[in-house]
Amino acid sequence: MRQIWAPWRMEYVGDSTPREGCVLCAIDAGGTDQEKHVVERAELTFTVLNLYPYSSGHLLVVPHRHAPDLTALTTSEGTAMFVGVRRAVRALQAALGPDGFNLGVNQGRIAGAGIADHVHTHVVPRWDGDTNFMPVLADVKVLPEHLDRTAERLRAAYAELAPDPAGG
Numbered sequence: 001m002r003q004i005w006a007p008w009r010m011e012y013v014g015d016s017t018p019r020e021g022c023v024l025c026a027i028d029a030g031g032t033d034q035e036k037h038v039v040e041r042a043e044l045t046f047t048v049l050n051l052y053p054y055s056s057g058h059l060l061v062v063p064h065r066h067a068p069d070l071t072a073l074t075t076s077e078g079t080a081m082f083v084g085v086r087r088a089v090r091a092l093q094a095a096l097g098p099d100g101f102n103l104g105v106n107q108g109r110i111a112g113a114g115i116a117d118h119v120h121t122h123v124v125p126r127w128d129g130d131t132n133f134m135p136v137l138a139d140v141k142v143l144p145e146h147l148d149r150t151a152e153r154l155r156a157a158y159a160e161l162a163p164d165p166a167g168g
């Protein structure tokens with residue numbers, strides 16, 4: 001890939017050290033993927049099971065860099081997050097067979113962002129008839145054993161994924 005020298009980015013990237021108190025930076029920086037329920041790591045992003053899922057298999061696709069919102073991501077990071085979302089959808093389809101998905105970014109606390117200052121995309125699998133299930137599960141921490149099992153199934157699905165035709 002052709003590299004463009006971008007001196008204005010140096011300060012930008014230099015300002016991206018993990019932030020004290022940021023849950024997502026802590027997941028990225030410490031512990032094993034098994035402990036943290038990380039299901040995939042890529043160059044610019046990682047994908048992790050949400051500890052407070054709206055449904056079983058609720059994933060977060062997260063840039064490694066602590067960036068507050070979509071407008072603060074580089075084009076490469078934005079593309080990588082989108083590729084991560086596509087891979088998450090395909091892995092979930094293979095592992096859990098949902099009937100549909102909610103995909104989205106909650107930007108700012110007013111929009112419901114639980115982690116307001118480190119942008120991430122939610123990938124929420126949905127099943128027919130689960131409409132009343134979401135409010136029940138929202139913000140309820142599920143048992144770690146359940147997350148362990150789901151993470152294992154997803155890692156196996158990721159390992160079997162054919163390359164994304166769009167790259168990634």
Ligand SMILES: [Zn+2]
Pocket residue numbers: 018019022023024025026065066067117118
């Ligand atoms: Zn962070």
